[in-house]
């Protein structure tokens with residue numbers, strides 16, 4: 032399996048969602064995930080986006096922290112190449128919020144609209160639900176139609192519109208907050224077995240969109 036995905040020359044138009052496999056990420060996937068992220072850094076200006084620089088070590092460190100807290104970190108593969116990834120992090124650090132997560136999802140720009148997002152996000156939702164989390168939250172740039180549509184297609188609803196919370200490339204930007212319940216959501220109290228102990232949450236990366 033080639034996890035490096037250097038140029039992603041695969042003709043995405045020929046791929047069908049059935050060809051895309053979602054699985055938990057490994058450290059070996061870090062370069063491929065970084066390459067996907069880096070494409071958005073490199074081309075961010077043209078697309079009106081802006082991302083923080085990141086190293087492979089950052090991804091590996093995040094994966095390790097997340098495994099410790101039973102938080103999913105998934106990749107989507109097409110013909111053995113990693114073409115996308117998604118992960119969840121705690122919604123907030125304080126113990127009261129331990130049943131809520133927020134998440135990020137990225138698909139390689141050569142493979143957009145091929146169904147990877149629609150495979151990754153439901154898989155992430157299922158994994159978070161299985162781990163005992165009850166609410167899932169996304170912050171999406173108000174101009175990011177692809178992400179807004181994908182989230183709504185996966186059961187998220189818009190719960191807040193945050194004005195001028197971002198500033199990039201000389202402009203204030205708005206964010207949309209979307210939410211969906213997992214499992215029993217807030218209809219029933221959480222089970223005794225807590226997915227994340229109150230102790231030790233402090234060292235989990237809060238990075239997300």
Ligand SMILES: CC(C)(COP(=O)(O)OP(=O)(O)OC[C@H]1O[C@@H](n2cnc3c(N)ncnc32)[C@H](O)[C@@H]1OP(=O)(O)O)[C@@H](O)C(=O)NCCC(=O)NCCS
Nearest residue numbers: 136137138143144145146147148149171177178180181240
């Ligand atoms: C958002 C993103 C993950 C979607 O991934 P994707 O693999 O292209 O999405 P899919 O092909 O699975 O499409 C699923 C649905 O999302 C919506 N969608 C995806 N791209 C869209 C676009 N450009 N415009 C409108 N809707 C779009 C559609 O509803 C689509 O379903 P359909 O094809 O049946 O109409 C991808 O565009 C991406 O990585 N963007 C850059 C990073 C980013 O913005 N991440 C999200 C931060 S919150």
